[in-house]
Amino acid sequence: MRHLLSVDDLSVDQTFELLDVAAHLETLTAGTVKKLPTLRGRTVVNLFFEDSTRTRLSFEAAAKRLSADVTNFTAKGSSISKGESLKDTAQTLQAMGADAIVIRHPASGSAKRLAESGWVSASIINAGDGTHEHPTQALLDAFTIRKRFNPTGRDFNGLNIAIVGDILHSRVARSNVKLLKKLGAHVTLIAPPTLFPVGIDSWRVPFSYDFDSELDQFDVVMMLRVQLERMNESFFPNGREYSRSYGLDEARLSRLKADAIVMHPGPMNRGLEISAGSADSKKSVVIEQVSNGVLVRMAVLYQLLGGPDMQLSGGGS
Amino acid sequence: MSEILLKAATLAGGSVVDIRIVENLISEIGTDLYSTGDLIDCSALRALPGFVDLHTHLREPGKENTETVLTGSRAAVRGGYTAISAMANTNPVADSAGVVEQVWRLGKDAALCDVYPIGAVSEGLAGERLAEIGAMADSAARVRIFSDDGKCVSDPLLMRRALEYVKSFGGVIAQHAQEPRLTIGSQMNEGAVASELGLAGWPAVAEESIIMRDILLADMVKSRLHICHVSTKGSVEIIRWAKARGSLVTAEVTPHHLLLTEEMVRSYDPIFKVNPPLRGVKDVEALRAALADGTIDIVATDHAPHANEDKDCEWGSAAFGMVGLESALSVVVSTMISSGLMGWDRLAEVMSTAPARIGGYIEQGQAIAVGSSANIALVDGSAEKQIHRDELFSKSKNTPFHGMVLTGEVVHTIFRGRIVLRDKKLFEVHRG
Numbered sequence: 001m002r003h004l005l006s007v008d009d010l011s012v013d014q015t016f017e018l019l020d021v022a023a024h025l026e027t028l029t030a031g032t033v034k035k036l037p038t039l040r041g042r043t044v045v046n047l048f049f050e051d052s053t054r055t056r057l058s059f060e061a062a063a064k065r066l067s068a069d070v071t072n073f074t075a076k077g078s079s080i081s082k083g084e085s086l087k088d089t090a091q092t093l094q095a096m097g098a099d100a101i102v103i104r105h106p107a108s109g110s111a112k113r114l115a116e117s118g119w120v121s122a123s124i125i126n127a128g129d130g131t132h133e134h135p136t137q138a139l140l141d142a143f144t145i146r147k148r149f150n151p152t153g154r155d156f157n158g159l160n161i162a163i164v165g166d167i168l169h170s171r172v173a174r175s176n177v178k179l180l181k182k183l184g185a186h187v188t189l190i191a192p193p194t195l196f197p198v199g200i201d202s203w204r205v206p207f208s209y210d211f212d213s214e215l216d217q218f219d220v221v222m223m224l225r226v227q228l229e230r231m232n233e234s235f236f237p238n239g240r241e242y243s244r245s246y247g248l249d250e251a252r253l254s255r256l257k258a259d260a261i262v263m264h265p266g267p268m269n270r271g272l273e274i275s276a277g278s279a280d281s282k283k284s285v286v287i288e289q290v291s292n293g294v295l296v297r298m299a300v301l302y303q304l305l306g307g308p309d310m311q312l313s314g315g316g317s
Numbered sequence: 318m319s320e321i322l323l324k325a326a327t328l329a330g331g332s333v334v335d336i337r338i339v340e341n342l343i344s345e346i347g348t349d350l351y352s353t354g355d356l357i358d359c360s361a362l363r364a365l366p367g368f369v370d371l372h373t374h375l376r377e378p379g380k381e382n383t384e385t386v387l388t389g390s391r392a393a394v395r396g397g398y399t400a401i402s403a404m405a406n407t408n409p410v411a412d413s414a415g416v417v418e419q420v421w422r423l424g425k426d427a428a429l430c431d432v433y434p435i436g437a438v439s440e441g442l443a444g445e446r447l448a449e450i451g452a453m454a455d456s457a458a459r460v461r462i463f464s465d466d467g468k469c470v471s472d473p474l475l476m477r478r479a480l481e482y483v484k485s486f487g488g489v490i491a492q493h494a495q496e497p498r499l500t501i502g503s504q505m506n507e508g509a510v511a512s513e514l515g516l517a518g519w520p521a522v523a524e525e526s527i528i529m530r531d532i533l534l535a536d537m538v539k540s541r542l543h544i545c546h547v548s549t550k551g552s553v554e555i556i557r558w559a560k561a562r563g564s565l566v567t568a569e570v571t572p573h574h575l576l577l578t579e580e581m582v583r584s585y586d587p588i589f590k591v592n593p594p595l596r597g598v599k600d601v602e603a604l605r606a607a608l609a610d611g612t613i614d615i616v617a618t619d620h621a622p623h624a625n626e627d628k629d630c631e632w633g634s635a636a637f638g639m640v641g642l643e644s645a646l647s648v649v650v651s652t653m654i655s656s657g658l659m660g661w662d663r664l665a666e667v668m669s670t671a672p673a674r675i676g677g678y679i680e681q682g683q684a685i686a687v688g689s690s691a692n693i694a695l696v697d698g699s700a701e702k703q704i705h706r707d708e709l710f711s712k713s714k715n716t717p718f719h720g721m722v723l724t725g726e727v728v729h730t731i732f733r734g735r736i737v738l739r740d741k742k743l744f745e746v747h748r749g
Contacts, residue, residue: 086631107633108504108515109585116584117629130633132515174515197512198520 007179022299039068045098062297094120108132138175140296156185164190165224222263249275320354326364329661338691341734367399367692369672372617379408384622386423392642392711397694397727405437406467412437412448414456421458436460464491480540489541499523521549544568548593550603569617572648587635622713650725695729
């Protein structure tokens with residue numbers, strides 16, 4: 001594997017291998033020494049054309065824990081705002097010796113374009129491209145689900161997962177639908193009709209406009225962030241009405257299975273798609289998702305940059 | 318007195334003849350004609366009336382780094398065109414007599430084909446007030462087609478007025494049918510592929526609703542409406558219905574919409590980014606059938622040159638548009654003739670006769686007959702040609718057909734009795 005552009009790049013076996021590596025990294029870094037020497041001398045560039053402090057910090061932490069050198073390049077205050085193109089920016093970073101480029105970009109397909117255009121030779125990791133994909137988010141979600149329900153399992157058969165909210169604009173939903181389905185889970189999408197894409201039928205997953213009818217069937221409820229500007233674009237009348245129909249409030253929370261978990265990719269709009277009570281409840285694994293994010297991104301960097309001769313070993317070895 | 322003899326050329330109908338051209342006219346057609354001047358062996362070549370494009374972006378004035386009237390004329394001639402129509406979305410916009418006369422003169426100076434300027438419908442393409450349509454019609458360029466192409470005349474009142482106004486001189490409004498509110502931020506055809514790729518959808522109804530509205534308006538004011546680059550099955554059905562009830566509507570389809578589908582967008586390569594977007598297989602099939610049965614009147618290239626930097630980037634920042642003059646014939650032969658959907662007679666109609674009639678270009682689109690103006694494309698109908706972007710005469714290289722093998726190629730082009738392309742090579746004598 002040279003790039004991670006889409007969850008389509010991963011077979012079921014490769015996915016579980018990545019999740020196993022992430023689990024192994026968790027044990028290796030559980031002690032006081034959190035840093036491994038694995039990627040010493042390699043350079044990882046975080047190329048962020050969108051504000052996303054969380055994802056950038058997560059990738060940065062992942063690279064640093066593997067001892068890679070990290071350069072952060074963010075759009076604000078850089079040449080990007082002066083009209084420099086993606087091509088020139090990427091080639092500049094390449095010339096500075098980037099072995100991997102982690103890219104977050106508002107244009108769908110930009111990670112693929114960077115990987116396939118011949119502009120650069122570095123490994124490309126998609127950290128979110130427009131409304132297309134966010135593969136490491138799907139991997140960390142899969143890792144989180146696996147850890148809860150079947151830590152050593154090789155499939156997600158029998159798991160009932162709901163993804164709720166702005167499916168139309170969500171790269172998290174697109175990556176998760178494909179990955180979780182591939183691993184064997186039963187995925188249901190829930191949103192108002194305006195927030196499903198035309199063509200949703202072709203995704204071959206059940207979708208519903210009704211959050212309540214099957215609420216007690218789900219093992220996992222994944223809430224998506226609602227961008228506030230959608231209200232001004234008439235996707236729904238206002239936040240109050242959205243919350244009433246599609247928000248995870250305490251009443252809905254209480255109807256979930258006893259061992260069900262609540263997920264959210266963050267940042268949350270408390271009071272809109274998720275109530276404070278639900279976000280802070282025992283069912284919520286939101287904080288766990290964040291720490292798992294670092295582990296999964298370490299695993300991805302290791303798989304892409306670590307040669308076959310490179311061994312994972314304990315800190316200080 | 319210049320004389321050319323085209324020896325053993327096959328006409329659209331299939332007969333093999335010798336064609337004598339004296340000065341700028343076809344003077345004699347027969348067999349075993351004796352040459353007293355230049356002779357071109359045309360055995361195995363089709364002699365067709367020189368092609369006429371009603372939809373060409375020449376980028377001059379304003380973006381001469383991507384195309385000029387001269388380089389666009391060269392590309393035209395390479396594609397067998399003896400007339401092209403320069404779209405109004407230049408900078409400054411062709412919304413006054415001054416700008417259209419400038420483009421018209423640049424065409425005369427290039428002297429490779431006729432260049433007919435198209436005038437803007439609205440001042441500055443802003444869609445608010447009518448441009449100086451009358452002044453453009455009365456100018457030396459004698460503009461007859463008006464279009465805000467690139468933008469839709471979305472205001473129904475302005476569209477009504479424009480349709481009415483051009484009746485005084487027999488003009489036509491060429492509409493770029495795209496409802497702006499339904500296409501905010503749109504990137505590709507709305508549907509299953511867009512939903513997977515996460516690219517904002519461009520619904521078919523954004524095109525179809527404007528076509529429907531404009532047909533009703535044209536009917537009401539009894540004026541001529543031309544629909545640019547029809548791209549959906551639904552549009553075809555509306556136009557078929559309109560023609561059946563006698564509306565004065567004509568329509569064009571581009572070569573790329575006859576060949577390519579939205580599946581190409583999966584590469585995220587902006588070479589396939591175009592307005593209107595590439596559509597689905599059913600749309601392509603409907604467009605081909607409509608071109609064959611006359612629902613769609615003509616092929617128009619929507620030749621849209623763009624600088625490399627506007628395509629060598631991510632999808633979202635790339636410009637919309639493709640070049641098409643040099644590959645149009647090959648695409649039409651590959652999609653329409655090789656498939657048996659239509660014959661060479663119909664090809665001559667859709668690429669020459671009908672567009673000349675719609676544009677009122679009286680010296681163009683004439684049959685290959687004695688007394689006709691000698692505008693002729695000579696085509697090798699069975700050549701298998703791999704398209705290569707570096708071989709284009711156009712200043713811009715944004716062809717979506719790069720690497721594809723297509724059937725049919727233009728070999729010689731004769732413009733007003735003068736050989737401007739011979740053995741695929743340019744013969745220039747431009748003035749100015």
